[in-house]
Amino acid sequence: MVPLSWYLILSAALFSVGLFGVLSRKNAVAILLGIELMLNAVNINLVSFWRYGDVTQMAGQVFAIIVFAVAAAEVAVGLALVISIYRRRNTVIADEIDMMKW
Amino acid sequence: MTIPQIIFLIVAAVIIGSAFKVVTSGNLIHAALWLIVTLFGVAVLYAVLDAGFLAVVQVVIYIGAIAILFIFAVMLTRKEMRDRGPQLSSAWWLSAIIAVLTFGGLVRMLQAWSGFSKIPVDLPTGFDAVGLLGTALISPNAFVLPFEVASVLLLAALVGAVYVAFNRK
Numbered sequence: 001m002v003p004l005s006w007y008l009i010l011s012a013a014l015f016s017v018g019l020f021g022v023l024s025r026k027n028a029v030a031i032l033l034g035i036e037l038m039l040n041a042v043n044i045n046l047v048s049f050w051r052y053g054d055v056t057q058m059a060g061q062v063f064a065i066i067v068f069a070v071a072a073a074e075v076a077v078g079l080a081l082v083i084s085i086y087r088r089r090n091t092v093i094a095d096e097i098d099m100m101k102w
Numbered sequence: 103m104t105i106p107q108i109i110f111l112i113v114a115a116v117i118i119g120s121a122f123k124v125v126t127s128g129n130l131i132h133a134a135l136w137l138i139v140t141l142f143g144v145a146v147l148y149a150v151l152d153a154g155f156l157a158v159v160q161v162v163i164y165i166g167a168i169a170i171l172f173i174f175a176v177m178l179t180r181k182e183m184r185d186r187g188p189q190l191s192s193a194w195w196l197s198a199i200i201a202v203l204t205f206g207g208l209v210r211m212l213q214a215w216s217g218f219s220k221i222p223v224d225l226p227t228g229f230d231a232v233g234l235l236g237t238a239l240i241s242p243n244a245f246v247l248p249f250e251v252a253s254v255l256l257l258a259a260l261v262g263a264v265y266v267a268f269n270r271k
Contacts, residue, residue, distance in 0.1 A: 001104070001106055001107075001221055001222055002106050002107050002110045002150075002222075003219040003220060003221055004217065004218065004219065004220040004221075004222075005212070005218045005219045005220075006107075006110060006114070007147075007151075008212050008218070009209060009212075010114045010117065010118070010147075012204075012205055012208040012209055012212070013118055013205060014117060014118065014121055014140075015204070015205075015208070016201040016202065016204050016205035016208075017118065017121040017122060017124075017125055017201065018121065018125070019197075019200065019201045019204055020125055020197050020198055020200075020201035021124065021125030023196075023197035023200060023201070024125070024190045024191055024193075024194040024197035024198070025125065025189060025190065025191070026189055026190065026191050027130060027189060029130060029172065029175050029176055029179065030125075030130060030133060030189065032172070033124055033125075033133055033134065033137055033172065034124075034125060036137060036141075036164075036168065036172075037121050037124060037125070037137070037140065040140065040141065040144050040164075043144070043156075044144060044147060047147075047148055047151050047153050047156060048151055050151075050153070051151045051152060051153070051222055052217075052220050052222050055152075055223075055225060055226075055229065055231070056234065058231075058234050058235050058238035058244070058245075059238075059245070061153055061155075061156060061231070061235050061238075062235065062238055062239060062244075062245045062248070062249075064153075064156055065156070065159065065235075065239070065252075066248055066249075066252045068159060068160075068163050068164070069252040069253075069255065069256050070252070070255065071164075071168065072163060072167065072168060072256065072259075073255055073256050073258075073259030073260075074259075075168050075171060075172070076171070076259050076260055076263040077259050077262055077263050077266065079171055079172070079174075079175040079263075079267075080262070080263035080264075080266040080267035081266055082175060082179065083175060083178055083179065083267050084266050084267055086178070086179045087269065092179045095191070
């Protein structure tokens with residue numbers, strides 16, 4: 001069988017790739033794509049800890065479902081903000097959204 | 103090398119490769135489509151981990167709703183997408199260093215943990231993961247409160263999204 005370490009290393013790698021996307025992308029939609037990758041890495045961890053621990057304790061899967069709900073909420077609000085900013089300022093580049101900078 | 107290990111390695115290679123395409127692809131539509139590949143690979147991992155319900159939810163919610171929402175958002179903001187030169191900011195190498203350090207730190211920290219190379223026990227015969235999950239979600243002794251809070255959060259987020267994106271004219 002596959003040891004737990006493989007899943008943990010895979011999810012650490014996926015998290016790091018998502019972190020790179022969040023930090024380096026200019027487009028606000030692409031930053032949200034990176035956040036989705038990070039949330040998926042967290043979910044892989046939760047489900048593999050459920051499977052490799054006590055399988056009758058469902059906390060891992062329940063928390064993964066709550067992460068799904070939070071991801072859906074986050075992406076709905078985030079994309080609504082991006083579309084609203086695009087409509088008012090005609091840009092989706094994160095560097096140019098600086099009206100609150102002083 | 104056993105069959106499950108080979109399956110895992112193939113799926114992991116697909117996940118990491120497509121995740122790299124998500125963060126480096128110049129065309130955002132392509133990035134969103136590569137995200138679908140990544141999400142599908144994660145769904146396969148859930149199925150391998152005996153979490154069949156989560157695999158189905160991953161396909162329905164993530165691929166069916168979230169990824170499609172991304173594609174719509176990219177199309178609605180398309181004019182600004184390709185014409186501003188490089189998609190990565192000028193300090194992308196700094197982000198790469200931070201990401202590599204995060205990965206190295208996580209792996210180093212995990213290696214110090216005693217359960218790192220744990221092997222799974224077989225599921226007991228007649229084990230009903232979906233039934234247990236459903237009971238845990240609505241049982242007052244388990245997770246009914248987080249479940250209800252998540253539903254209120256979703257409702258608030260959707261009302262907020264409609265309000266923010268609404269075109270007042």
